[in-house]
Amino acid sequence: GVAHLSHIEKLLAPLPRDCGIVTVIDGHPAALGWLGSVRGHRVEALGVEHFGQTGTIDDLYRAYGIDANAIIDAAESLTSGAPVLHRKMAV
Numbered sequence: 001g002v003a004h005l006s007h008i009e010k011l012l013a014p015l016p017r018d019c020g021i022v023t024v025i026d027g028h029p030a031a032l033g034w035l036g037s038v039r040g041h042r043v044e045a046l047g048v049e050h051f052g053q054t055g056t057i058d059d060l061y062r063a064y065g066i067d068a069n070a071i072i073d074a075a076e077s078l079t080s081g082a083p084v085l086h087r088k089m090a091v
Helices: 007-012 057-064 068-077
Strands: 020-024 042-046
Touching (some): 042 068, 057 068
16 A cells, blocks of 8 residues: 555654744643654653643743743753743743
8 A cells, every 4th residue: 555644744744853832722741742752852851740820921931831932942952052032031
C-alpha cells in the first residue's frame, strides 16, 4: 500500500529533527504536548493545569506560566543559542 502523511506530519516535515517546539495553549498543555512525538522533536508544552484563579488576562497568563516571558524561557530551554535580551516587563 501507499503510505500517506497526515496533515500534522506534512506541517512538521520541514522542521529539522533538532528543532525544539514550544506549544502554548489557554488550556491543558497535553492538548498540544503530543506534537513532538510526530517526528521526534523536543517539546516544551505550556498551558493551564490548575483552574479557579481570577484576575486580568495578563495576571492569569503570568500566574499560569503562559505569558511572553514564560514562552521565552521555554524557547531558551530548547536551544543553546544566545539568551533573549529584551523581555516584556511585568507592569
